[in-house]
Amino acid sequence: MRIHLAVLYFVGQILLQPAWANEGFWTFDQFPSQQVQQAYGFLPTPTWLSHVQQSSLRTPGWCSASFISERGLVVTNHHCIVECLEHLSTLGKNYLDEPFLATKQVEESSCPHVELDQLISISDVTGRIRSATSGLSGTELSDAKKAEITRIESACAPTASERCDVVELYRGGKYDLYKYKRYQDIRLVFAPEYAIGQFGGELDNFSFPRFGFDVALYRVYENGRPVDSSQNYLRWSSSGPRDGELTFVSGHPGVTNRLMTVSQLQFERDTRLIFGLTYYSEWFGLLTEFERKSLDAKSMSKPDLFLAGNVLKLLKGHIATISGKEFMDGKTKTEQELVDRVNHDRRLTDFRDAWSIIDTAVQKLRTVYYPYILVEGMPQRNPLGFQSRLAMMARMLIRAAEEQTKPNNDRLHEYNEVGLPALKQALFNAAQIHEELEIENLTFSLGKLREMLGVDNKFVIQLFQQKSPAELARQLIESSSLANLEVRQDLFNGGYEAIKASTDPMIVVMRDVVDPYARSVRASYEAEVQAPFAQGGEKIARALFTLHGANIYPDATGTLRLSFGQAKAQGSDVLDGSFFTTIRGAFVRETGRVPFLLPPSWHKAKALLNLDLPFNLVTTNEIVGGNSGSPLLNQDAEIVGVVFDSNLSGRASGYLYSAQDRTVAVDSACILEILSKIYSAHDLVSEIESANSRTK
Template sequence: MRIHWLFAALLVPGMTMAAEGMWTLDNLPKAKMQAEYGFTPNDAWIKRTMLGSVRIAGGCSASFVSKDGLVMTNHHCASECLDQMSTAKKNLIKDGFLAKNREQELSCPEIELNRLEQITDVTTQVKSATAGLDGAAFKNAQNAIKAKLTSACVGNDKETVRCDVVDLYHGGQYQVYKYHRFQDTRLVWAPEKAAAFFGGDPDNFNFPRYDLDITLLRAYEDGKPAKIENYFPFSKNGAEEGEMVFVTGQPGSTQRQLTVSQLTTLRDLTLVNTLIRLSELRGVLEQYSKSSPEAARNAGQMLFGVENGYKALRGRLSALQDPVLMQQKQDDETALRKFVAQNPALQAKVGGAWDAIAASQQAYRQIEAPYGMIEGGRGFNSKYFSYARDLVRGAEERAKPNGERLPEYADAKLPEVEQELFSTAPIYPDFEKVTLGLSFTKMREILGADDAFVKQVLGKQTPDQLSAALIDNTKLGDPAVRKALWQGGKEAILKSNDPFIKMELALDSASRAIRSRYEKEVESVQQKNSELIAQARFAQQGTSAYPDATFTLRLSYGEVKGWKEGDKQIPPFTTIGGAFERDTGADPFALPASWHAAKAAGKLNLAQRYDLVTTNDIIGGNSGSPMINRNGEIVGLIFDGNIHSLGGAFWFDPRYNRSVAVHSGAILETLKNVYGGEELAKEILAH
């Protein structure tokens, strides 16, 4: 994919086009909305939208769709739960699932739901705490103030409250986002993967699409369905072409405001290395999957993530390799630096920020490989090792005052750590041996056989020998063992003979050392100087621009609209009938038997609109986002973007970038007439 279609209007620094922007709900572009679509959301509309939106802590979006805690998200966002609830004899991903009543709903071991309830600006507190500091002192002070702010926000309600300090505009603003936490999440309905991911990888990031990428969950509190006042009612008819629609969700990360040196590092180092790693892992996973049906099931979740990530990141790399885009980024940066230079006071304060960040990029290039392998965990691709690291570090960090801990073990973060540690989800030792053995192999290859850390890890064993020895002798697959070690603290950890615990104890000092170097030479430099550049942007533009995505709640607005590809006009809708026309009977273009049975029985409306595209600005993390109309009604469920949107991490083109969603009418049609979910449909429509 190339993006050389940039046209002049897009090249104005700081200018946003129609539909561009992932806006925080406390700074919506109301004047633009009114001017372009004749609609201005009022405070009540915004509050309902905020409270109806849901974040899945693991990296997706969702929404409440009934007063009894029913939650709508994507199939691929809940597939981890489906996988964890599956067995060799009962494959919920392949066969789907429907709870006929509340008693049949299945508990998802690791899904935490968050509902944003309050936003508090803490910019002054954070910046005051780090004023005049550099390097490790800057990072430590920032960690301490964040821990203090989140702890005060959570108070004594850690079971039901989560608080995060959110960095907006790359340090231009800091806000505390206070969430209501739902950790009891249960599976209600999911179609077969053949329906949810019809077309598989060939259709991924493409359109026309024919996917029913949906799962319904339910939030519980005190053992009962959560009572929800603000939820999104369903629109049976959906939205029409040209109609204004909104996407409210949690876009993960964009890099539209990075410096040129940071983008160059992404292009020349980070993305290239990541794509190589993913391609090698994909090959191993595919080979392992062919060994048996059970192996394919065990590897399926990781393989899907690898394939999806590879395609998305390849699109990002292609975007950054386009000289037109990089020249525009350079022109934007030059214009901002010129603006700064014209103000002597601003120049004295901010002028050196770009060069400082560029120097940090050179420092990162020197440590990227060991940092990724050791502290980033690329050399230890195993759930067992992840458990061991949390147990060892958790014991060490919890013994410290809250403000002195690593951020991931601050008091406000511990419920999330504990949920994963105590999870009853199964672990598959044979599969773990494959992934861990490969990661040991790559660590030796990339760091070198003579590297001191590699020698410490492998000793005289081969990667596969070490992997097998560790996994054959560990007890960390038992959640009761993990819970006892966690509760036993440092004393229990030091007494443990588990090989993964012993390995992590031996390696943790080296891992902390490379992390400390990264934080001192790279992260703190970027953070401090990005704050300065943000001040320059505010001086130039104010807050009329939206911040980069940070996996926090955002609203984008746009309209139902296709696009023109050369001489071909791409219409905005597909139909259920179109799915049958594309069906070949062979994977990945094989509709499940349930669909063919419904069609044969005359139950399906083949003319029902199925998937649609809109001009909403989205990115990874928006998966599962509700698409709503002006009345706050569900008209679609976001599950993808088109191929042009893969460069959306760096820029937005309203002519080509499209979000892809399941039509609300298709959800109701299939729920009732394919899956027998009439009672669920009634619940969704009861408002």
């Protein structure tokens, strides 16, 4: 992929006035409606934006979704609900191999680990954060910031049905308070077979043409009944987008790094990405061998195998981009241009030390990164040295017990009163825990921990006690009782004294050995890396705002964003230059072998299908991981597709935008066709279509 230097700017053209018309992950309160009108002749009004915002949903596992009927029906991706399918599968029914369809309301089955969040409001709290941290640095800054964030969030969400998150934007340049409505009674309504949901498998991942029916349907319940979503749901278009038509994607892109400084990018290139590539390559290979052991092993390893393969392919794209001389030369040039402007503008005197602050923190990051990523773990991520659900449940129990003995403002952020409902839902998830897979994953991850920290590391010596990774993993998993939900509930309800008295081997090791070390690493990271990164990032952002105004889109943060683009082929993607594939193409693509094997239900219904209907399609909208399940909308806020992937070029979108990037989605008309004629989901189709007839 040829990289245009224009798209490498993190000042000037790229982030301030995007070099490409369709560039940007825009927050709903700063969406460039005038820019859209100039480019496409349509003005998204505040009413339009509010409707789309409150019809959009965030799901667990870095996915997105949306309401599509008055009775709480929700559309997302099949690959976002695999854990629920595993939970619902029984000895007689394997819902990874078979489709799931609830033909009556009573058959809609609970997914106990799933929570859907609906963004209600956004408010700026930057002033409060700056006031609380003014003049501070290091540990004092980190502690003051955490305490003020806790105060803000606690005052905002007094009940368990609400959630409030302070979101850091522009790498510390702005702080917004996002208030959510939380839905925790989520029931599965429909999911196709894994074979068609993931048709093409790893070979087709991040590519186009595609032929995947990566679609699933939930229903949200409240007080035992389907929730009334009549005020905010997205109507369904009976036809997908036309070639060149304006499209929008409303979803939750996870992480981008376009505002990183050169020194931060060098760390990404030299350390984080290389380690990630090695780690996920080895884990993917291990899981590939594991799934060959039996049909059960194949079934239980699918979610992890999908995750490892997806991350691996993404990392390869990141490395190819960030290692390119043109990319880093462009970043270095534009950073130096900004530094020069800051140094010669008297208005920007207070911001001149921004880069030295960040450079010093990067040096600290080089020493703390492996302990942090392996033992503590990035926010909302398991530590890579402990790939085990039981280990993570032990950590949650231990920390919940200890943190609840402290004043709310002094707790670890995820254990304050606002975060406890979500914590309980994760901890009391009744989904089956597969002992054999737990041992396999923990053995691998403990081996990587020992390898990266070194056999002479004091923590490693204390943890392993001369055992091998395999011996330690097997001992901890086989002798622990934490797979029993009642045991976890008793330990949680018993609080600090119950955890202190527990002799469960997993609790003992995580409590006495792992957690003290993890906490010390976290404290060092937050004070000496995270805090100065935010401090320097704030200065750079304020310099940019002073020079160019506020027309800048922030890096993605896993929060709701809106992108705009158009239905448009890349050219080389499809031989005939079309922006879509057809249902017929799926039958042509089939080889009779996994992963290009269509389910029997598709062959049975083939004669009934309109084979020339568009199946999958591409648009120029910006997406990254986290956008899976996002609605693809037209200017009438109607769903014209469901987003599930990007093309190969899009793997680099974490660091830059390219005009060759494409969003891949399932066409809206095709979804209704397949629901009706293959799965006989006539009531669901009727519900979706009748919702369209309501007054807009």
